[in-house]
Amino acid sequence: MHILVVGGGMGGTILANNLARRLSGELEQGSSKITMLSATDKHMYQPGLLYVAVGKMSTTELYRDQKSLLEPSIDFHVDPVEKFDMDNNSVTTKSGKKISYDILCIATGSRGNAAGIPGLAENACQFYTEADALAMYKKLQKFEGGKVVVATGVPHKCPMSPLEITFFLVDYFKKRGIWDKVDLHYTYPIGRVHSLEPVANWAAPEFDKLGITYETLFNMKEVVPGKVISEEDSSAEFDLLVTVPPHKGQQVIEDNELGAGGFIPTDKKKLNMEGRENVFVLGDTTNLPISKAGSTAHFEAEALGENIAALVQQGEPVREYDGKVFCFIEAGDGKATYAMFDYNNPPNPQAPTSGLHWFKTAYNRMYWASARGII
Amino acid sequence: MSSEISVQQQVDRFMQGAGDALTDDTVARLGFMINELLIIADRITRNKNIMKLLEMSESKDFAKVLDALGNAVESQKNAPKSSGIGGMLKVMGDPNVQNSLRLLGSINKELNK
Numbered sequence A: 001m002h003i004l005v006v007g008g009g010m011g012g013t014i015l016a017n018n019l020a021r022r023l024s025g026e027l028e029q030g031s032s033k034i035t036m037l038s039a040t041d042k043h044m045y046q047p048g049l050l051y052v053a054v055g056k057m058s059t060t061e062l063y064r065d066q067k068s069l070l071e072p073s074i075d076f077h078v079d080p081v082e083k084f085d086m087d088n089n090s091v092t093t094k095s096g097k098k099i100s101y102d103i104l105c106i107a108t109g110s111r112g113n114a115a116g117i118p119g120l121a122e123n124a125c126q127f128y129t130e131a132d133a134l135a136m137y138k139k140l141q142k143f144e145g146g147k148v149v150v151a152t153g154v155p156h157k158c159p160m161s162p163l164e165i166t167f168f169l170v171d172y173f174k175k176r177g178i179w180d181k182v183d184l185h186y187t188y189p190i191g192r193v194h195s196l197e198p199v200a201n202w203a204a205p206e207f208d209k210l211g212i213t214y215e216t217l218f219n220m221k222e223v224v225p226g227k228v229i230s231e232e233d234s235s236a237e238f239d240l241l242v243t244v245p246p247h248k249g250q251q252v253i254e255d256n257e258l259g260a261g262g263f264i265p266t267d268k269k270k271l272n273m274e275g276r277e278n279v280f281v282l283g284d285t286t287n288l289p290i291s292k293a294g295s296t297a298h299f300e301a302e303a304l305g306e307n308i309a310a311l312v313q314q315g316e317p318v319r320e321y322d323g324k325v326f327c328f329i330e331a332g333d334g335k336a337t338y339a340m341f342d343y344n345n346p347p348n349p350q351a352p353t354s355g356l357h358w359f360k361t362a363y364n365r366m367y368w369a370s371a372r373g374i375i
Numbered sequence B: 001m002s003s004e005i006s007v008q009q010q011v012d013r014f015m016q017g018a019g020d021a022l023t024d025d026t027v028a029r030l031g032f033m034i035n036e037l038l039i040i041a042d043r044i045t046r047n048k049n050i051m052k053l054l055e056m057s058e059s060k061d062f063a064k065v066l067d068a069l070g071n072a073v074e075s076q077k078n079a080p081k082s083s084g085i086g087g088m089l090k091v092m093g094d095p096n097v098q099n100s101l102r103l104l105g106s107i108n109k110e111l112n113k
C-alpha cells in the first residue's frame, strides 16, 4: 500500500509521522510505503511570524530541516507536485517524475493574496511571510505615532491573528513609550469583532478598556495612500495600515481545478475529497468552514492517521473528525486565553492569565516535538 | 475560619511567585529545553540499537566492559609515553586493552544484529 503525502507543513508532517508510527510493522516488512513530496527542505513554524513582526522572536527560531522532523521510514523528497491525475492514481512532479499511489493525502496549505485588493500590498504592513514580518518590524521601529488601522480580509489563516496583532501593537507602542500618541482602530469584515461570537463578546470589552476603536462590517475594497476604503462605502484614514490579507489555496490546486479559490471540497467528518474515496485533504487546503489553523491541521492529522492506518490494516476507517480546534489568543500585557471548539460546541474564552501566556511562549519552542508526533 | 490555605490561594500564590520569577525569555528557554529533551528521549526509546545498548548496560558483561575499559585507561595514564607504530603495538598488547577491545567488538556485533 503506497501512501503519498503532498505537503510537508504542519498537517502533512504530523500525519506522515503518525502513520509511520502506526504502520511501523508494515513499513519494516515492505508491505506499505510512505512518501512525502514537499516544496522546500525547510519547515517553518508560521505562528512565530506574529512574534517576529513585533520583535518578540527571531527568524532563526522559525525553521528546522524538514528531514529532521520526519520518522526515518518516510521517503521524503523536495519535488513539488504540478499535476494530479486522480483517475489514474498518480501525480507528476516539477522534476518530471510520475508517482503512483494507493492513498493520497493533500496538505499544501494556503497563501496570502494581498494582490486581490487593489493597493493593499503597496500600502499595508503584513506578517504572513518572513520578509513581510521583518519589513513590518522595521516600519514599526520608525513609527513615531499617529493613526494605526488593522484591516482583515476573508478568508484568512489563523482566526485569532487580527485580535492578537492588535493586542501586540498596544504592548509594542507602550514599550516604546508612544502609546499616548497612537489612535488604534480595528476593522472586521462581519457584524462583530470576531467570527466566533463568544470570542467577539470577550474581545470587544477588552478593546474598550484599552481605548481601541472598532468598526465592523468593513470589507476592504481598495487602499490608496493614507486611506482604506470598504465595500460598504465607508473608509478609515491611516498613517500605518496593518493587514491580515485574504487567503487563497495553493496555485497547484487552482491549476488542477481541484476546488474554487484553491480550497478542495472535503467531507467534514471523513476528510476525504468529495467524490474520491482514496484522496484525503487536511489543514488549510480543505474548504471546510472552520478555522484555518495549525491546531485544525493537527487534530485532522490525528484523526486521519488513525483512519488511514485502520484502512491499511483492516480495510475500514474507525473514527470521524469532530471539528476540534484549539487556538491560543495572545491578549497582550503578558496574558493569554484560548478558544476551544468543535462542530457541536462553541468556544467559551475566559479572562486572560499569565499562565496561559507562558504556556503559549513555551509551546512556541515545543512545536517541533509536536510536529514529530511526540506531544 | 480554617488556618489552612485553600487550593485556590495556593494556586494564586504560586502564580504570583512564578510571575515574579519568570520572564518570557526564561519560559522560552524552558520550552526549548523541554522540546529538545522530548526529541532525544523519543529518539532513544524508538532506536532499537540504543535500546539494545541500554539493555546490555544492565547486564553483568557490560559492567565488565566498563571495568576493563577503566583499567585500560588507568594503566595507559601511568605508562611512559611511547609514540609511533611501536608504541601502539605495545598498547595493543596490554591485556586490559585486549579485553576491552574484545568486549567492545561484542557490543558492536550486538548493535549490528
Ligand SMILES: Cc1cc2nc3c(=O)[nH]c(=O)nc-3n(C[C@H](O)[C@H](O)[C@H](O)COP(=O)(O)OP(=O)(O)OC[C@H]3O[C@@H](n4cnc5c(N)ncnc54)[C@H](O)[C@@H]3O)c2cc1C
Pocket (backbone or CB within 6 Å): A006, A007, A008, A009, A010, A011, A012, A037, A038, A039, A040, A045, A046, A047, A048, A049, A050, A079, A080, A081, A082, A107, A108, A109, A110, A127, A128, A129, A157, A158, A161, A250, A252, A282, A283, A284, A285, A292, A293, A294, A295, A296, A297, A326, A327, A328
Ligand atoms: C502569522 C501566522 C500566525 C499563525 N498563528 C497560529 C496560531 O497561533 N495557532 C494556530 O493553530 N495556527 C496558526 N497559524 C496557522 C498555521 O500556521 C496554518 O494553519 C498551518 O500551518 C496549516 O498547515 P497546513 O499543513 O495546512 O499548511 P502549511 O503548514 O502551510 O504547509 C503547506 C506545505 O505544502 C508545501 N507545498 C506547497 N505547494 C506544494 C506542492 N505543489 N507540492 C508539494 N508540496 C507543496 C509547502 O512547502 C508546505 O510545506 C498561523 C499562521 C500564520 C502565517
